[in-house]
Each structure stands twice: as structure tokens, then as C-alpha cells.
Amino acid sequence: MEEKKIILEGIAETGFERIDKFNGRRTKSLASLYRKVLLNIGEDPCREGLIDTPERVAKAMQYLTHGYFIKPEEILGASRFHEDYQQMVIVKDIELYSLCEHHMVPFFGKAHVAYIPNGYITGLSKIARVVDAFARRLQVQERLTVQIRDCIQDVLNPVGVAVVIEAKHLCMVMRGVQKQNSVTTTSAFTGCFLNDNRTREEFIHMIGVKLH
Numbered sequence: 001m002e003e004k005k006i007i008l009e010g011i012a013e014t015g016f017e018r019i020d021k022f023n024g025r026r027t028k029s030l031a032s033l034y035r036k037v038l039l040n041i042g043e044d045p046c047r048e049g050l051i052d053t054p055e056r057v058a059k060a061m062q063y064l065t066h067g068y069f070i071k072p073e074e075i076l077g078a079s080r081f082h083e084d085y086q087q088m089v090i091v092k093d094i095e096l097y098s099l100c101e102h103h104m105v106p107f108f109g110k111a112h113v114a115y116i117p118n119g120y121i122t123g124l125s126k127i128a129r130v131v132d133a134f135a136r137r138l139q140v141q142e143r144l145t146v147q148i149r150d151c152i153q154d155v156l157n158p159v160g161v162a163v164v165i166e167a168k169h170l171c172m173v174m175r176g177v178q179k180q181n182s183v184t185t186t187s188a189f190t191g192c193f194l195n196d197n198r199t200r201e202e203f204i205h206m207i208g209v210k211l212h
């Protein structure tokens with residue numbers, strides 16, 4: 001498996017070159033804010049267990065939102081190959097971790113992505129990286145689903161794209177309504193997945209998901 005590295009310099013990335021450094025200025029400024037957060041929730045930021053916490057959280061938060069510095073169109077564009085294959089390509093069960101933009105609490109689950117090539121294919125791992133690039137930002141599941149679909153449609157111009165995401169939202173599980181087992185399913189289609197019921201059903205069947 002490809003080693004997870006982080007991008008965080010935030011400026012001159014080529015779109016998908018990941019580097020393992022955190023932006024020092026941003027880490028410092030986030031850490032000082034998290035120190036205030038600790039105070040405001042009634043903690044003592046000076047007690048032993050919390051001394052390094054603001055800096056750790058600052059780095060974790062930069063990691064969890066590193067998608068802002070990745071350009072998914074470039075990831076796909078850089079590995080676009082001419083190929084006459086015209087059947088459905090499905091990448092299912094792509095692990096997905098994101099943060100809901102309303103509570104900044106995780107939601108996580110799986111993405112299933114399919115497309116039918118129209119002269120061009122891409123590396124399968126690139127599809128997963130596109131999912132990750134959009135997921136590692138503050139998101140709502142609906143927008144995330146559509147952004148993945150549109151990116152693939154725009155760059156590969158396939159006959160159709162299908163994206164289904166199933167996710168659990170900790171903001172529902174840990175707080176609020178506390179519906180522990182609820183899973184949210186969203187879907188977005190283009191082209192033949194939209195116009196041709198049989199194509200869409202074949203995809204739904206292959207990924208084994210019930211669309212509500």
C-alpha cells in the first residue's frame with residue numbers, strides 16, 4: 001500500500017505531490033487557538049497530559065483537512081490513458097473519512113464509484129485518491145458525492161459516472177438524536193447511469209447497496 005504522506009505547505013503543490021511536513025506557522029496559530037478551546041471547555045491546558053495536546057490537535061486537524069491542498073483534477077488528468085475498453089469499471093468499498101462541516105465531527109464509510117470509459121481510463125488507485133482529496137475537507141455527504149462525480153466526468157469525459165456513498169455521521173451517533181446505527185446513503189449519476197435504468201441497476205447490484 002502506498003504510504004500516507006501529508007501535504008501541508010499549502011502553496012506550491014503540483015496538486016498531488018504529498019510532503020510530510022506541516023506548515024509551521026499554521027501549526028503554531030492553530031495550537032494557540034486549541035489552548036483557548038481547552039480553557040473554554042473547563043480544562044487546564046497546563047496539566048501534564050494536555051501539555052502537547054494543542055500542537056498535536058493542530059497537526060491532526062491539518063491532516064484531516066489536507067484535501068484543500070490537493071487538486072483531484074490533476075491526479076486524474078496526470079494518469080489518463082487512451083484505451084478502448086467500454087465496459088463498466090467499478091471501484092467499490094473505498095474507505096472514506098471526512099468531517100461534517102456543521103459540527104466538525106467525523107463521518108466515515110464507503111464510497112463506490114463506477115464509470116464507463118469513452119476512450120480514456122485512469123489508474124484505479126487514482127479514483128480512491130480523488131475520493132480522499134474531496135473527503136479530507138469540511139464536507140456534507142451530498143456535496144462530496146457530487147464533487148467526486150463531477151471531477152471524473154469533467155476529466156475523463158466518460159459515457160457515464162456513478163457514485164454512491166454510505167456513511168455514519170458521528171454528529172448523529174454521539175450527540176443530538178443519538179441514532180447509533182443509522183447510515184446515510186447518497187448517490188449521484190451522469191450519462192448512461194442517469195438515462196438507462198438497466199445500467200444503473202447493474203451498478204447498484206454489483207455494489208450490493210440498497211438505495212433508499
Ligand SMILES: [Zn+2]
Nearest residue numbers: 100102103171
Ligand atoms: Zn454534523
